[in-house]
Amino acid sequence: MTIKSFIFNPFQVNTYVLHDETNEAIIIDAACQEGHEQEAINAYLKDNNLTLKMLVNTHCHVDHLMGVKYLATKYDAPFAACKDDYYLMANAPDQAMMFGLEVDLPPDMNQYLKEGDALKFGNSELQIFQIPGHSLGSIALYSKADGVVFAGDVIFKGSIGRTDLPGGDFEILIQGIKTKLFTLPAETVVFSGHGPSTTIQAEHDTNPFFNQ
Ligand SMILES: [Zn+2]
DSSP: OEEEEEEETTTTEEEEEEEOTTOEEEEESOOOOSHHHHHHHHHHHHHTTOEEEEEEOSOOOHHHHTTHHHHHHHHTOOEEEOGGGHHHHTTHHHHHHHTTOOOOOOOOOSEEOOTTOEEEETTEEEEEEEOOSSSTTOEEEEETTTTEEEEETSEETTEEOOOOSTTOOHHHHHHHIIIIITTSOTTOEEEESSSOOEEHHHHHHHOTTTOO
8 A cells, every 4th residue: 555645734734645556545634725735636646547436534623624525526536434523524614714714615424434444445444443532533544454554633743632622532532542552563653644653652652641
């Protein structure tokens, strides 16, 4: 599996394009807001001869949703996320307005993802973990074959997601990270929603939220 990352919009969200030898692709957290950001995605898909099969969101905070409507419409691609984040979808434009930004209302979810699901594209498969606490419907997507996990805003290099927004819960987030992420193989690479990648080992051993 090839992983291409982009950093988009004023919130500096990591958008990931995943594809494999079949040339099927999915996009995790399509955050491309401005025209040149959308064009960067279009160019990458075209240059690599990729077929976009699905848009997937780790969660539905507005900064992670900014390109979903555009790409879903342009490529006629379905949108998948956890149903528990539905409460964030309807007010995405209001969330954006608070920051002085405009955002298209994201399309309805075409597929709901939940704990234990396997999301497949091409020859690749991602296992879904539900890890609430940053938002009610936050998920992580784990590829066992590639040893990578896409964690959204659940965990960052040296930090964790904020828990002071609606649906946030600090204890539940900590518990979810311990029981679901920290039980993955230590060498698993973690791709977060913001900032650089890290590993399960590094966060287990040095993340200040788990090491006092
Ligand atoms: Zn978030």
